[in-house]
Amino acid sequence: MTALKKISIVIPSFNEEGNVNIIISALHEVLKKGNYEYELIFVDDGSSDKTLSILQQMAVTDSNLFYIELSRNFGHQNALKAGLDFASGDCIITMDGDMQHPPELIPQLLEKWEEGYDVVYTRRLEDKKLPVFKKITSKYFYKFINYISEIKIEEGTADFRLMDKKVSKVFFAFSENELFIRGLVNWVGFKQFAIDYMPAERFSGSSKYTVKKMMQFALKGITSFSIRPLYISIFLGFSIFVLSLIFYVLYVFYSIYFGHVISGWASVIFTIVIFGGLNLIVIGIIGVYVGKLFMQSKQRPNYLIRDTNLHTKE
Numbered sequence: 001m002t003a004l005k006k007i008s009i010v011i012p013s014f015n016e017e018g019n020v021n022i023i024i025s026a027l028h029e030v031l032k033k034g035n036y037e038y039e040l041i042f043v044d045d046g047s048s049d050k051t052l053s054i055l056q057q058m059a060v061t062d063s064n065l066f067y068i069e070l071s072r073n074f075g076h077q078n079a080l081k082a083g084l085d086f087a088s089g090d091c092i093i094t095m096d097g098d099m100q101h102p103p104e105l106i107p108q109l110l111e112k113w114e115e116g117y118d119v120v121y122t123r124r125l126e127d128k129k130l131p132v133f134k135k136i137t138s139k140y141f142y143k144f145i146n147y148i149s150e151i152k153i154e155e156g157t158a159d160f161r162l163m164d165k166k167v168s169k170v171f172f173a174f175s176e177n178e179l180f181i182r183g184l185v186n187w188v189g190f191k192q193f194a195i196d197y198m199p200a201e202r203f204s205g206s207s208k209y210t211v212k213k214m215m216q217f218a219l220k221g222i223t224s225f226s227i228r229p230l231y232i233s234i235f236l237g238f239s240i241f242v243l244s245l246i247f248y249v250l251y252v253f254y255s256i257y258f259g260h261v262i263s264g265w266a267s268v269i270f271t272i273v274i275f276g277g278l279n280l281i282v283i284g285i286i287g288v289y290v291g292k293l294f295m296q297s298k299q300r301p302n303y304l305i306r307d308t309n310l311h312t313k314e
Helices: 020-031 051-061 076-086 103-114 132-148 165-173 181-188 211-225 228-258 265-298
Strands: 006-013 037-044 065-070 091-094 119-124 157-164 192-197 305-308
Touching: 006 020, 006 076, 020 037, 020 051, 020 103, 037 051, 037 076, 051 065, 065 076, 076 091, 076 157, 076 165, 076 181, 091 103, 091 165, 103 119, 103 157, 103 192, 157 165, 157 181, 165 181
Parallel strands: 006 037, 006 091, 037 065, 119 192
Antiparallel strands: 065 305, 091 157, 119 157
C-alpha cells in the first residue's frame, strides 16, 4: 500500500490570540477533504498575549497540531525559517495566521504541486477596500525593489506559497543574518507557478506591518540581493564631480570676462549642505553593507527555541 504524502502548514504567529482557533478549524476543514497526511506548525514569535497558551491547550487533543515557541520576537522571516527547518512534509505551505491568506486556496496549490511544480506561489489581487496609502506604498515598493535589485519580485507576492521538500532543504542550508525569503524563493529558481487570489478580511487584530517596518523590510530586501546602491553612489559622486568641474571652469571664465567674483554666502552654504547630505547618504549606504558583513561574521542563529511539542507526537 502506497504511503500518503504529507503536507506541512507553517504559520508564524505574533499576538494572534483572536485568530488561532478560527484558522486551525478552517485548515482542518480543508485538509481533511484531501487524501494527505498533514501537520500544522505554528511558530510563536514572542507573543505577549494568549496565543501560545491557546496553542498548547489545543495541541493536547489535536494530534496534527504542533507549536514552536521562540525565546523572543525574532521577526516574521526568522519565524518562518524556524517552521521550514522543522517541517517534515513532502511539501510545505507557508501562510499568515490572520485569515487574509484563504485556506480554501490550498487545494489549488496542491493541484499544481501534483502536476510537477516545485514552488506554487500566490499573487494578491488589489483589494478595493485597501487604504490609498497602502496601495501606493505597495505598488512603488515592488517597482523600486525591482529597479534597484538584481532579483525581480512580482507585485502582490507575499509569504503564502507551497514549496516542495527539495526546495525547503535548500532553505535549511541558508545561514544569512537578514533573511528575505520572498526574494530567496525567486533566487533559488526551480519550476514555479503563480496563482492569483483576492485576500480575505483580517478576522481579528490589526496588521503588524507599520510604515517603519515596511521601510526596514524594503531596505533588507534591496541590500540582501544587490550591490547596485553602491554603484549608484559611485555614479552620483562622479556626476557631482563632473558638474562641479564644469561649474568651476565656467566660473573662472566668468570672473576673467567680467572682472569680478560672484558674491553670496547663501549659495555657498546651500552648496555645502547639499554636498554634506550626499556624503552622508553615500556613507550610510556603505555602512549598511559593512554592518551586514559584521553581523554575518558573528554567525549567530536566526532564532532560538524555548519550547516545542514537535518531538512528543512521533
